[in-house]
Structure formats: structure tokens, C-alpha cells
Amino acid sequence: MIKIGNVEIKKTACLAPMASVADRAYRLMCKKYGCAYCVSEMVSAKGICYNNNKTAELCTVTDSERPMAIQLFGNEPDFMAEAVRIVLEYKPDIIDINMGCPVPKVVNTGAGSALMRNIPLAVEIAESAVKSAGDVPVTVKIRSGWDSDNINAPEMAKALESAGISAIAVHGRTREQFYGGSADRAVIKAVKEAVNIPVIANGDVIDADSCIDMYNQTNCDLVMIGRGSYGNPFIFRETEARLNNMPYNPPTVEEKMRVMLEHIRLIIELSPKTEELAIHEARKHAAWYMNGYYGSAKYRAKCYQLTSYAEAEFLAEEFVKLQYGRLHNNAM
Numbered sequence: 001m002i003k004i005g006n007v008e009i010k011k012t013a014c015l016a017p018m019a020s021v022a023d024r025a026y027r028l029m030c031k032k033y034g035c036a037y038c039v040s041e042m043v044s045a046k047g048i049c050y051n052n053n054k055t056a057e058l059c060t061v062t063d064s065e066r067p068m069a070i071q072l073f074g075n076e077p078d079f080m081a082e083a084v085r086i087v088l089e090y091k092p093d094i095i096d097i098n099m100g101c102p103v104p105k106v107v108n109t110g111a112g113s114a115l116m117r118n119i120p121l122a123v124e125i126a127e128s129a130v131k132s133a134g135d136v137p138v139t140v141k142i143r144s145g146w147d148s149d150n151i152n153a154p155e156m157a158k159a160l161e162s163a164g165i166s167a168i169a170v171h172g173r174t175r176e177q178f179y180g181g182s183a184d185r186a187v188i189k190a191v192k193e194a195v196n197i198p199v200i201a202n203g204d205v206i207d208a209d210s211c212i213d214m215y216n217q218t219n220c221d222l223v224m225i226g227r228g229s230y231g232n233p234f235i236f237r238e239t240e241a242r243l244n245n246m247p248y249n250p251p252t253v254e255e256k257m258r259v260m261l262e263h264i265r266l267i268i269e270l271s272p273k274t275e276e277l278a279i280h281e282a283r284k285h286a287a288w289y290m291n292g293y294y295g296s297a298k299y300r301a302k303c304y305q306l307t308s309y310a311e312a313e314f315l316a317e318e319f320v321k322l323q324y325g326r327l328h329n330n331a332m
């Protein structure tokens with residue numbers, strides 16, 4: 001176990017915040033398969049203050065998702081303080097501030113990874129969130145730096161620690177890298193050496209081996225997994241088993257398809273939209289569950305045409321047969 005503030009978290013692997021991907025259905029699937037802790041999709045601090053009608057949808061925390069953080073982004077300390085006050089009504093276990101998002105829409109407002117170029121403002125934002133959050137721990141998620149000439153994650157982490165945050169998550173890429181190249185574990189290790197609060201290490205963990213490497217190479221307190229969980233909530237069960245020296249049986253294709261259907265049902269159930277519209281949200285997830293198998297390119301394309309749950313069921317059945325060489329009707 002590790003502790004962030006007074007929140008206890010299993011020292012296995014947690015789920016990274018991912019806007020438009022790691023929604024409630026996704027988080028619930030990951031939790032079910034062993035995820036230690038999860039973070040909401042990022043929510044605009046200013047948007048919340050102006051009573052953005054997506055607030056409740058983005059900020060609701062269900063008991064099955066706990067421990068869970070709500071993630072806020074913004075570049076104004078006052079709005080951040082007010083947003084924290086508002087989201088506390090949703091009773092998050094932790095409040096996380098996004099200081100790593102690279103997308104121009106966020107960076108151009110001075111939020112996300114733009115704050116890595118303005119440590120004094122980052123500190124002010126963190127201080128005001130910490131003050132407003134009271135007993136609820138505040139964490140910050142950063143990148144290694146703005147670009148390769150400005151790797152300042154250790155310095156930034158130290159400054160944020162002095163601002164009173166309870167843990168820091170580091171994605172080992174610069175803003176300029178976006179998602180290219182590979183995550184730099186040496187920077188995460190340097191952050192760990194620079195601060196006394198827990199360090200959550202993130203970037204390119206795709207299985208139990210890379211999770212263990214991340215722990216060993218950075219000495220981090222917790223590993224955070226993003227894209228490695230696409231269509232693969234089992235990654236959390238796998239990493240937990242490996243870290244505890246327990247046997248692990250990877251899912252069969254039948255199990256994968258069963259879980260894919262469970263995930264699709266959850267997306268439909270939790271969506272305020274009709275099945276026909278909600279299934280659009282499910283298409284990319286369905287395709288991810290089919291990654292890496294024989295014939296998957298063709299079936300992934302079929303996933304992007306799904307219009308109902310019944311079609312997904314049919315596709316899943318065909319896909320299983322295909323893997324066992326039992327699909328004889330030219331359905332390929």
C-alpha cells in the first residue's frame with residue numbers, strides 16, 4: 001500500500017486520466033480487473049465555475065471507482081480554488097491538477113503543460129487548490145519538461161511539493177514530444193530523488209514486464225497506465241499478479257470477447273443517449289479488444305460500423321470462431 005494524504009492505494013498499477021477514453025464505463029472495467037486507483041477525464045476549472053452542464057457527468061464518483069481523483073485543468077488560481085470547492089461536493093478521494101496536457105487548445109490558454117514554463121504560476125495554482133481542498137489531498141500530473149532543452153520536472157516537482165501537494169505524477173515525455181518517442185525513465189527517477197511525496201510514474205507501460213521495469217528503474221511509488229489498457233483492462237490483473245509473484249493466466253479470446261461485450265453494455269447503460277447513439281462511443285473500444293489477433297484488421301473495421309449491441313454480440317461470436325479456424329462461410 002502507498003498513502004496519498006490519508007488515502008490508501010494498492011502499490012500495483014493505476015489508470016491514467018484519458019479524456020474521451022477513460023470515462024466511467026472504462027474506469028469501472030479497469031477497477032473490476034484490479035486497477036488500484038483511477039483519475040477522471042480532465043475537467044476545465046473555469047468551465048465548472050460557469051456551471052458547465054457536463055460537470056455532473058464528468059465529476060460523479062461512484063463507490064466502485066474509489067479511490068478516485070477528479071482532475072482539473074486551468075491557469076487561474078482563483079478559478080481553481082472555486083472549482084475545487086465545487087467538485088468537493090462529488091466527494092472525490094483526491095483532486096488532481098493537470099499540468100501536462102500538450103494539446104494546443106489547453107496549452108494556448110496557459111493551462112496544462114504550459115505551466116511547466118511558468119513554475120511560479122503553477123505553484124500559485126497548486127497552493128490555492130490545496131487551501132480550498134481542506135482534508136482532501138491534491139496531486140499534480142506533469143511531463144518531463146516543455147522540450148528537450150527544458151527538462152525541469154524535478155525542479156517543478158520540488159516547487160509543487162512546497163506548495164503542499166500530496167503526490168506528483170510524471171509522464172516521462174516533454175510537451176514537444178506529445179506522444180512520440182519514448183518516455184524517459186531517468187527523469188522520473190530524478191523526480192523521485194528530488195521530493196519526499198509519493199511519485200507516480202507514467203509512460204509506455206504496456207504489460208507486467210514494463211510495469212516492473214518502471215518500478216525498478218525509477219524507484220517510483222506507483223505506476224500509472226494509459227494506452228496500455230486500451231481493450232485490455234486485464235493489464236491490471238496481470239501486473240498485480242506479477243508484482244505479488246502469483247500465477248497469471250492471460251485471457252482467452254472468449255474471455256476477451258465476453259469482457260468486450262460487458263464493456264459495451266456498460267457504455268450503453270451509463271449513457272444518457274439511445275443505444276444507437278451510445279454504440280458510437282463503444283466502437284473504438286470494441287476494436288481495441290480485437291487488437292493483435294488473426295484477422296483483426298478486418299474485424300476492427302467492422303467494429304467501426306457497429307449500430308447495435310446485437311451486432312456486437314454477433315461480431316464477437318464470429319471473431320472467436322475465426323481464431324479457432326471455425327469460420328468457413330467466407331465471413332472474412
Ligand SMILES: Cc1cc2nc3c(=O)[nH]c(=O)nc-3n(C[C@H](O)[C@H](O)[C@H](O)COP(=O)(O)O)c2cc1C
Pocket residue numbers: 016017018019020021040041042071098099100101141171202203204205224225226227228
Ligand atoms: C486519448 C488520451 C487522452 C488523455 N487525456 C488526458 C487527460 O485528460 N489528463 C491527463 O493528465 N492526461 C491525459 N492523457 C495523457 C495520459 O494520462 C498519459 O500521461 C499518457 O497517455 C502516457 O501514458 P501511456 O504511455 O501509459 O499511455 C491522455 C492520453 C490519451 C492517449
